Amino acid sequence: MKSPMDDSEFAELLESYTFGDIAPTDQQRLTRAVLDSPERAGDFAKAHEIREQFADGRFRREALDILEEGTVVSDIGYSARGIIYAPMPPKAVSLDRRSRIGRYRWYAAGAAAAAAVLIAAYVAFRLDPPVDVASSQTAAAPPTVAVTPTVPPLVSMSPADTPALAAGLALGFVAFERPAREAHGVRLDLPGGRSYASNVQVTVRVTLDVAARVYAIVRGPTGLIRQVYPVPTEEPRVLEPGPRTFAFAASEPFDPPSGGTFILRVFKVADLSRAAETDWRWMAGNAEFAERTYTVPPR
């Protein structure tokens, strides 16, 4: 099936996707185009890799430093097989002096003309009667470039600005849109504290007042949503009143290596006639829940 999107529009959307400011409807169109065309899928895959790197606050900052460098410095080479090897050879320098002069002949002529104009202006200025130097300097001041000086925070991106990790938005928008408040029918404790290394299991103790199904969902620092209890391949079970413990990995491979704050929400579905796992929106909007946060340091 041929995609109705033309190449220039695809390029425009891909550019927005790379830098994380694509609108949700445009992202839908972009991904549809990717599914329809192998060439576009290849371009998308590259853009996606770059976007994932830019989404990481630390690398983003480093990229900004590189971009601020005035000169091109390529001291590390890269092979297609992924091995970092010896420094790149310096660029070949043309030894043909005449060709180099020829290449810059027009620049030289322009510079000479500009110099002549400046000298003429200087002489004319000297011959004219004295003027108010301060006012003439003010008038001659170059126009300021309208760059907004404010720099947005680099790591506090909205979930929609993050790369593939926005994948959890379908559930995340609803699961985390209600403000957290103290739930009475479900108590939540993290016996291991509030900070975990990325490779450590978070143990959760849930205490229920009545028999209910329980669903635990974690939102990572970049907005990625994952269900941590029950494991999606398991049948949800009705838990009896009282304490119950489960554990899950503090972070997943798709969470950023820079760590951050994770939010855990445990929903209690006491209405056992509800199949919450097929009706997330109902559960997220209606079920009682308790919330805890924990942090993961950089890997």
Add this chain to the structure above:
Amino acid sequence: MSFEEFAEQIRVRLVDYASSRGAAERAGDIAQETILVLWTKYAHLEREADLVPLSFSICAKKIHEARRFVARGGEEMPEHLEALDQRPDPYQALVDDEVRERLRHALRRLSSRCKELIRLRLLGHTTDEIAAALQTRLGAMYVLKHRCRERLMKEYSE
């Protein structure tokens, strides 16, 4: 679109992607494993806009796993041992470093105008603001954006 229909469409793209990343022999398996992860862990996602990027992320991880498998001489690592050992994976760290080094290299190779454009994009400025900062017309700005993205992709791919 059902998940089955989506899986069939994305599978073809993932096979191409894995093949283009030097894993042609196992591209079919990698694509299947990727879809299995989508099915088991992300079944709650419905929109292509969410599933497609996630598919490529998972597929990239699977490609690296396949390379590691080859590097081990074909020795299969039992699943349960991998699950227990969740320390930061040195191989994965190396892969991440490699990707970043490619991107650093690509950024350094850009023209000063493209550098400034991308810098302002990363800082969250709009196209209008960037056009003003670079003192260029909006129409020319779109051409410049396109060229810079192409250049970045080219340098990143080399």
